Amino acid sequence: MHDIHVIDPVSRIEGHAKITLHLDGEGQVEDARFHITEFRGFEEFCRGRLLAEMPGLTARTCGICPVSHLLASAKATEQVMAVRIPPAATRLRRMANLGQIVQSHSLSFFHLSAPDLLLGMESDPARRNVFGLMQAEPDVVRQGIGLRRYGQEVIAAVTGQRIHGTGIVAGGVAEPLTTDARDTLRAGLDEALAAARNTLELSFGLLDRFAEELETFGTFPSMYLAHGRPDGLWEHYDGTLTVIDADGGVIAAGLDPADYREVLGEAASSDSYLKVPYWKAALRDDDPRTAMYRVGPLARINIAERFGTPLADAGLAALRERVGRIASSSFLYHHARVLEVLAGLELIGELLDHPEITDTHVRAHAEPNLRRGVGASEAPRGTLFHDYEVDANGVVTGVNLVIATGQNELAMNRTIRDIAARYVTGPELTDGMLNRIEAGIRSYDPCLSCSTHALGQMPMVVELVDQEGVTIDERRRT
Amino acid sequence: MSGSTDDKLRLATVWLGGCSGCHMSFLDLDEKLFGLAERVDVVFGPLTDVKVFPEDVDLTLVEGAVANEDNLELAHQLRANSRVVVSFGDCAVTGNVTSLRNRLGEPDELLQRVYGDAPDLAGQVPRSVVPALLPTVQPLHEVIPIDVYLPGCPPSAERIGRALELLLDALEAGEGLPDLTGRGPDDLRFG
Ligand code: SF4
Numbered sequence: 001m002h003d004i005h006v007i008d009p010v011s012r013i014e015g016h017a018k019i020t021l022h023l024d025g026e027g028q029v030e031d032a033r034f035h036i037t038e039f040r041g042f043e044e045f046c047r048g049r050l051l052a053e054m055p056g057l058t059a060r061t062c063g064i065c066p067v068s069h070l071l072a073s074a075k076a077t078e079q080v081m082a083v084r085i086p087p088a089a090t091r092l093r094r095m096a097n098l099g100q101i102v103q104s105h106s107l108s109f110f111h112l113s114a115p116d117l118l119l120g121m122e123s124d125p126a127r128r129n130v131f132g133l134m135q136a137e138p139d140v141v142r143q144g145i146g147l148r149r150y151g152q153e154v155i156a157a158v159t160g161q162r163i164h165g166t167g168i169v170a171g172g173v174a175e176p177l178t179t180d181a182r183d184t185l186r187a188g189l190d191e192a193l194a195a196a197r198n199t200l201e202l203s204f205g206l207l208d209r210f211a212e213e214l215e216t217f218g219t220f221p222s223m224y225l226a227h228g229r230p231d232g233l234w235e236h237y238d239g240t241l242t243v244i245d246a247d248g249g250v251i252a253a254g255l256d257p258a259d260y261r262e263v264l265g266e267a268a269s270s271d272s273y274l275k276v277p278y279w280k281a282a283l284r285d286d287d288p289r290t291a292m293y294r295v296g297p298l299a300r301i302n303i304a305e306r307f308g309t310p311l312a313d314a315g316l317a318a319l320r321e322r323v324g325r326i327a328s329s330s331f332l333y334h335h336a337r338v339l340e341v342l343a344g345l346e347l348i349g350e351l352l353d354h355p356e357i358t359d360t361h362v363r364a365h366a367e368p369n370l371r372r373g374v375g376a377s378e379a380p381r382g383t384l385f386h387d388y389e390v391d392a393n394g395v396v397t398g399v400n401l402v403i404a405t406g407q408n409e410l411a412m413n414r415t416i417r418d419i420a421a422r423y424v425t426g427p428e429l430t431d432g433m434l435n436r437i438e439a440g441i442r443s444y445d446p447c448l449s450c451s452t453h454a455l456g457q458m459p460m461v462v463e464l465v466d467q468e469g470v471t472i473d474e475r476r477r478t
Numbered sequence: 479m480s481g482s483t484d485d486k487l488r489l490a491t492v493w494l495g496g497c498s499g500c501h502m503s504f505l506d507l508d509e510k511l512f513g514l515a516e517r518v519d520v521v522f523g524p525l526t527d528v529k530v531f532p533e534d535v536d537l538t539l540v541e542g543a544v545a546n547e548d549n550l551e552l553a554h555q556l557r558a559n560s561r562v563v564v565s566f567g568d569c570a571v572t573g574n575v576t577s578l579r580n581r582l583g584e585p586d587e588l589l590q591r592v593y594g595d596a597p598d599l600a601g602q603v604p605r606s607v608v609p610a611l612l613p614t615v616q617p618l619h620e621v622i623p624i625d626v627y628l629p630g631c632p633p634s635a636e637r638i639g640r641a642l643e644l645l646l647d648a649l650e651a652g653e654g655l656p657d658l659t660g661r662g663p664d665d666l667r668f669g
Contacts, residue, residue, distance in 0.1 A: 041578070041579035041582060043580065044582050044591070045578040045581070045582055046586060057502070057575065060497050060499070060574075060575040060631075061497060062497050062498065062499075063496075063497040063499020063500065063501065063502040063503070063632060064498055064499075064502055066497075066499065107502075107505070111505065111525060112525070115527075125527040125528070126527075126528065128527050129520070129525050129526040129527060130511075130513045130525055131511075131525070131526075134511070134512055134515050135515075138512070141512075142509070142512075145508050145509055146508075146509075146513065148505070148508075149506075149508045149509075152506060162500045162502075162503070162506055162635075163502050163503055163632050164499055164631060165505070256501060258527065284568075339598045360606050434594040
């Protein structure tokens with residue numbers, strides 16, 4: 001008899017999903033799958049709307065990283081308008097994106113994953129959350145809340161609001177940064193930097209405590225994709241794409257994001273509302289798993305030679321001393337996130353000190369001049385593409401969104417299969433086992449709001465499935 | 479369940495068909511979350527590991543519209559187990575962006591277009607494990623009775639904080655629901 005366990009919902013992740021574990025006759029884990037359970041239909045209902053509406057509308061795919069969607073959408077729109085935005089607008093957008101990386105990574109690390117990392121994977125599930133952590137480790141949570149707040153304040157200063165602000169528009173940004181806002185952000189930076197340095201120390205210490213997880217949580221060879229720069233510096237907003245292999249060898253560099261369709265394919269499956277991108281050139285036997293690549297913080301720190309800021313570069317060097325040039329364990333997504341928070345704050349400091357950060361020329365004006373535009377940017381979770389086709393009146397006729405989390409789907413499946421094979425023995429499932437599997441997913445910080453732009457929510461169901469894929473038993477964790 | 483040690487009020491937050499922006503705005507209470515955690519036990523929601531909606535919840539904030547069968551089932555469960563239900567944010571209150579798919583016609587045809595025809599590999603329509611889509615996305619009050627509406631896309635953290643304060647005061651005092659109209663930092667009225 002073959003069993004499938006279903007974990008439903010997968011909790012403390014940003015969305016709606018289930019996990020199924022497929023067991024063989026001996027109760028050994030044969031396969032594991034992560035299923036996105038929500039569909040929202042953005043690509044469909046955006047058709048027929050005006051181009052100018054797209055940034056505000058597509059930002060509603062996600063309340064966690066709306067800035068990423070605003071940026072990719074505005075850039076796609078600017079491609080259609082064939083317009084270059086003023087340098088002051090680029091600086092402000094970069095600052096908003098860094099604020100977004102700081103707040104979103106802080107949410108992932110402190111609010112969602114720190115309960116596993118600090119209270120323990122097998123601790124009491126009723127208390128294993130940020131509110132429980134407030135009692136056990138109030139100082140850590142206070143720092144996390146402070147870091148997230150700082151990132152949100154940076155976003156609000158540029159876009160007008162913490163969530164779904166309207167300040168990032170086609171052609172640039174709507175309003176210049178006021179000197180007051182700059183001074184307020186400058187005044188809060190040192191405290192945020194101090195919190196980020198403490199967090200880096202905490203996170204580095206966790207690598208010892210979780211030595212086993214470091215080995216089992218998605219430690220496999222894969223390709224990596226992110227924005228890259230010719231000078232090797234970390235890039236989060238603009239430019240071309242780089243793809244490397246598992247050892248860091250360059251597979252492609254200088255790729256124009258507008259050509260993504262030539263290199264990335266998309267597969268659909270019968271049991272998830274998530275479409276799965278894969279690297280076309282590596283596809284074998286029509287099995288997208290052969291063409292898996294990872295995106296996001298881990299990919300970015302593997303592709304970049306360095307951040308170009310002193311504190312984060314020291315942290316990156318220390319990590320490489322410990323794990324080698326390429327960080328291949330998905331458990332290290334957490335640490336990569338902390339490094340990016342620190343780098344983000346350092347770079348925000350540089351931007352705030354730029355003599356023209358309050359320059360008032362922040363927007364270019366134009367009309368639709370081309371029929372298609374692709375915008376790409378590094379969202380906290382990885383490379384995000386918005387691809388629009390429009391008619392002569394600027395009405396949108398086609399939309400394709402390629403979301404970071406979708407690109408990590410194949411790696412997430414592989415990760416939970418490995419964890420389940422290591423920790424699940426026989427049909428008896430304990431909370432600790434299941435939470436470890438969920439923690440494997442959490443390391444990717446999947447943003448299911450985004451990935452389910454197409455459709456998405458995340459409970460954990462464990463189903464027992466037979467060889468034909470028929471569910472014969474289903475248990476929900478309560 | 480919940481591990482509650484005293485007679486604190488029990489708060490749940492639920493995420494249906496929305497972008498989580500309303501939950502993020504709740505987290506924008508920042509340091510005020512410490513004060514909230516002293517007043518309530520958070521017994522369910524995307525930030526916790528509780529998988530089944532618990533019994534005897536005092537106050538439940540519901541983000542998002544009702545879009546699929548799982549949403550519908552959870553909406554009924556939370557209503558049955560909560561004293562006060564708040565329709566939290568524009569997706570819950572009006573359907574908002576989540577309901578824009580309603581003009582696209584039958585879910586089956588829609589899914590065929592999105593998954594069956596568009597991808598260059600496999601092209602399978604999701605039907606197993608995932609919940610079926612409802613024919614149309616509905617605002618929460620079409621499905622269950624609502625006690626309080628808290629509109630906004632998302633409602634600001636100030637507005638959320640003020641509403642929670644007034645509601646928790648009333649629940650702790652054992653009073654009926656307070657009239658929230660016009661009592662927020664910004665206007666709490668519908669619309
Ligand atoms: S009301 Fe706005 S912020 Fe809230 S879930 Fe809906 S789209 Fe997101």
